[in-house]
Amino acid sequence: MVVTEDRTSTAAPSPRRTNPVLALLRNSWRQLTSMRTALMLLFLLAVAAIPGSVLPQRGVNADDVDRYFVEHPDLAPILDRLGMFEVFASVWFSAIYLLLFTSLVGCVVPRLADHWRAMRSAPPNAPARLDRLPQHATVEDPVGGVEEIGAALRKRRWRVAVRGDTVSAEKGYLKETGNLLFHFALLAVLAGVGFGSWYGWHGNRLLVAGPDTAFCNTLQQFDESGLGPRVDAADLPRFCLELTDFKADFLASGQPSSFKATVRVDDGPARDFSVNSPLRLDGANVYLLGHGYAPVIRYTDRYGQAQTTVAPFLTVDGMLTSEGVAAFPDANVDPKAGGARDPNAQVAFEGLYLPTAPDQPPYTRSVFPAERSPALMLFAYRGNLGLDAGIPGSVYRLDQRQVDSGRLKRVGEATLLRVGEKMTLDDGSSVEFLGTRQYATLSVRYDPGEKIALGGAAVGLLGLLLSLTGRRRRVFFRVTTSGSSLVEAGGLPRTDYSGFAEEFKQIIESVEKKR
Structure with a gap:
């Protein structure tokens, strides 16, 4: 008979390696x-x-x-x-x-x-040594036993737990509640901004006063636009705007004091809005960003054909000195040539508009933003404007590449025109300054997340107020002799609270028997 010895290893298993x-x-x-x-x-x-x-x-x-x-x-x-x-x-x-x-x-x-569990749980047990707490007192003649002490604390809106001969009370959960409320409000603001960027859209438009320059809310008519990833051009609300009037008031120093634009929405009555009071429409808000002037220029070419354009000029300083271009690509078309356009006979005028021109030269800067003495400085160019090349360019500036290459040449000297004055070029054509129209730069926007962000901001202020005013603190009572003739009390502020000593004193007075 063969006896085998059990040699099974009793060594502890090796620790399990953590996946790096x-x-x-x-x-x-x-x-x-x-x-x-x-x-x-x-x-x-x-x-x-x-x-x-x-x-x-x-x-x-x-x-x-x-x-x-x-x-x-x-x-x-x-x-x-x-x-x-x-x-x-x-x-x-x-x-x-x-x-x-x-x-x-x-x-x-x-x-x-964690806060939810803390609010649902009872206050902790009283420590063994109450005399080691920051606040400590002994009541020799209390109002009663632990039940009476607990009732007195509940009247002061403390959360109370009675265990045997001890009373535990806690207060100040609003501090953490406000803290969490503030952070969740911050999340709501971030979510509102994100939601608005996904489902919102915006577009900018320079709108000149007059029925012939009315603007309809389509993507093609914006000067600049942006759609959220979840927005299609067909989702834009349908409405049309006509700028009927614009009023600007200025201080004596030239600083603006108020702007007010008047528009007609579709065929409805005229409506006013200003910088801090946007025009609120169904599905969009219209904000006023700025304003300027659009000179009205009439050009009569060498064949006697007159063309009129309203050219918005962009402001370059606070006095509304403005620069721009009035282009006439269809000028100088020979009627005998069957209406064919000569691309090398196109005309443009680069201009500097001064709402209030100085009394003496140099006429390089307006002295006041309102139109007190309007004047238009024009530089004439003739040649190929480069509009047929298919290269995108600014409508407010000449293509400098055409000028540098010699395909577009300056004609004559710069001329200062007042309203109603005319300048004649070397080929017999003429240009006349007829006046100006005002324009407004508008921003049309829709942000579905702005109400979420606004609500989050309001809740965040409430949470911050609760967080700053709330004070977490605890008090404990223990009956140390039979008959409840002596009670020991201790208090512990969970946060920095300079007024806790006075509050603890009032609590002690509330559980003392009145003599």
Whole structure:
């Protein structure tokens, strides 16, 4: 018979190795959802928004961006590649935004669960040594036993738990409630902004006064527009605007004091709106961004054919000195040639408009923004305007490439025209300054997330108020002798609360028997 010995090993199993990828993901998530990371991302988001406030943005005013390119030809292309003219639509700003949103969700949701459990749980047991708490007192002649003490605390809106010969009470949960409310409100603001960027749209339009320049809310009639990823051009509400009047008041220094635009919506009555009071329509709001002047110029070519154009000039300073171009690409068409247009006989006038021209030269800058002494300085050009090349260009400036190449040449000298005056060119054609019309720069916008963001901001202020005024504190009572003739009390503020000593004194007085 063979006896075998059991040699089964009794050694402890080796510890299970942690997957390094899972460990990295877990640690990264903990770092992302920490309050420190959320504060850093919030600060970074605020810093990232600074360029959007300092530099002109295409979504607000594309003309200002074009002017910035002219004034800073070397710096502007670099900033454009970095997305500085479309900050809030850039990839790097969106990345910060999404990381902040994720961090807040991961940080606040667990805190909400902990706060909910804390509010549902009873106050903790009284410590063994009440005399070690920041506030301590002994009541020699209390109003009664633990039940009477608990009732007195409940009247003061404390959460009370009576256990044997001890009473535990707690107060101040509104502080954490307000803190969580503030953070969830911040999430609501971020969600509102994100929702608005997805389902909102905007468009800018320079609208000249007059029925012949009315504007309808279609994508093709905007000077600059942007649609959210979930918006189609067919989703835009249908309405038309006609600028019927514009009034601007200025101080003696030339500073504007008020702007008011009057428009007619479709065939309805005229409606007024101003800078801080937008025009609210069904499905869109119309904001007033600025205004200027559009000279009315009539050109009579060498064959006696007259053409009139209303050319908006862009303002270049606070006195509304304006620059622009009045182009006549269909001028000088020989009737004998069957109406064929000669591309080398096109005419354009580069101009400088002064609402209030100085009394003496140089006539380079207006001295007041209102039209007190209007004058128009014109520079005539003849040749190929480059409009048939199919290359996009600005309607407010001549194509400098045509000028540099000699295909477009200046004719004669600059001439200053007052209203009603005429200038004759070398070929017998003439140009006449008929007057001006005012124009308004409008921004038509729809943001479905603005109410969410506004509600979040209001709730955030309420949460911040509760967080700053709430004070978490606890008090404990213990009956130390039979017959409830002696009660020991202790108080502990959970947060910095300078008035807790006075409150604790009032609590002690409330449980003492009145003599």
